Each structure stands twice: as structure tokens, then as C-alpha cells.
Amino acid sequence: MRFDVLTLFPEMFQGYMTQSILKLALDGGLVEIRLWNIRDWATGKHKSVDDRPFGGGPGMVLMPEPVFAAVEDVQAKAEPGLLVLLTPGGERLTQTVVEDLAKQKRLLLLCGRYEGFDERIRLGLKPREVSIGDFICNGGEVPAMVVIDTVVRYVPGVLGDADSLKEESHNLPGRIEYPQYTRPREFRGMAVPDVLLSGNHPAIARWREEQSRARSK
Numbered sequence: 001m002r003f004d005v006l007t008l009f010p011e012m013f014q015g016y017m018t019q020s021i022l023k024l025a026l027d028g029g030l031v032e033i034r035l036w037n038i039r040d041w042a043t044g045k046h047k048s049v050d051d052r053p054f055g056g057g058p059g060m061v062l063m064p065e066p067v068f069a070a071v072e073d074v075q076a077k078a079e080p081g082l083l084v085l086l087t088p089g090g091e092r093l094t095q096t097v098v099e100d101l102a103k104q105k106r107l108l109l110l111c112g113r114y115e116g117f118d119e120r121i122r123l124g125l126k127p128r129e130v131s132i133g134d135f136i137c138n139g140g141e142v143p144a145m146v147v148i149d150t151v152v153r154y155v156p157g158v159l160g161d162a163d164s165l166k167e168e169s170h171n172l173p174g175r176i177e178y179p180q181y182t183r184p185r186e187f188r189g190m191a192v193p194d195v196l197l198s199g200n201h202p203a204i205a206r207w208r209e210e211q212s213r214a215r216s217k
């Protein structure tokens, strides 16, 4: 699966891309991430990508010209992918949306900054608009990382054990995973439930199902 991230701060992704599961997926060629700096498509002496909002108000707004040029050029570099615009006004990123995004072969992730995007970017490029929650981040980079982090789990081979996907919280809508325990058997007076030490797998499965249902309530 290929991600093309369009951002004003590509360096923010360096640490994220060089660690743990994502690093292995990139090294193994299961996932590809290309980073593009929108400023490279800015024209004019100052290479501006933003300007003051018409009608007044605080902050700066991302201008349509460099964003359209960047998206159109990057799209043309491979089989067209789905353009995702990260915005607090978008549809909420749920596990169902993640699963849906993971069906794509290529995602272009458009990260905003400052006061966000000129409305014509939304109207003209017709992206899928995605929000990671009802709060405001400083930019779309962390939300884009959240999209990548959640979607790559569905790329075959990325998770060591494909069963990890099945039993996670939210795999069924509104469902929370059962409690997990590891060593030691007792810690500060808190003991691991006997059933998990019993070796009785049907009983363990029943206990986990009950716990999961109770937690989800």
C-alpha cells in the first residue's frame, strides 16, 4: 500500500517512520510512504502557501494554487489514489472508516496548517474529509500519522499475528477487548484470574467474551 503525504512539515514523519511496526513494513516493502512539501509547488518570490482570510479574522489560510498543483502533480506520479483531507470538520475516523480506507491501494493525505484550507480546495478537489476527533491539532501531520498507523494494520504481513486484528477493541463497533494479563501471577495483591491459568480454553474463551461484553457496556 502506498501513502503520499502532502504537508508543509515533512520532517515531522522521520521519527515515526523509523520505528517499530512501520519501519519493518517500510523495510519489507509492504508499505511505501512518500513525503511531499506543498511549498515546493508555491510560486512567487516568497514561495507563500498561505494568506490572510477574506472578511478578516485571525490566522492564515492555505491558498488553493499550491495545494491544487501539489495534489495534481502527486496524483499523476502513480495510479490515482483516494485523496483524504485531514480536517476537524470531516467524518470521524472510526475502525469502520479505517477498514474502508485500507481497501485502497493508494492514499494521498493532505495535511492542513494555520487556520486550515481555502474552501475551494474542498469544493474543487472533492477529497474524503476525515477527522481524528472533536478537538483541534496544530496541523494535519499527527492526524495523518494516525490514519497511516491504523490503516497499515490491515496490510497483509504488517502485523506479526493476523489474529491481532480480530480481537482488538472496536473490531466490532462499540466493542472493547477483554482484560489481558501477563507475568507475574500476582502483583501488589492483584492476582491473575484463575480461569486464565486453568488451561481450559473453552472456559477462557467464555470468560473473555463475558468480560468484553461487560466492559463494552
Ligand SMILES: C[S@@+](CC[C@H](N)C(=O)[O-])C[C@H]1O[C@@H](n2cnc3c(N)ncnc32)[C@H](O)[C@@H]1O
Residues within 6 Å of the ligand: 086, 087, 088, 089, 110, 111, 112, 113, 114, 115, 116, 117, 130, 131, 132, 133, 134, 135, 136, 137, 138, 139, 140, 141, 143
Ligand atoms: C489549527 S487546525 C485548523 C482548524 C480550523 N480553523 C477549524 O476550526 O476547523 C490546522 C489543521 O490541522 C488539521 N487538524 C486539526 N485538528 C484536526 C482533527 N481533529 N482531525 C484532522 N485534522 C485536524 C487540519 O488539517 C487543519 O487544517
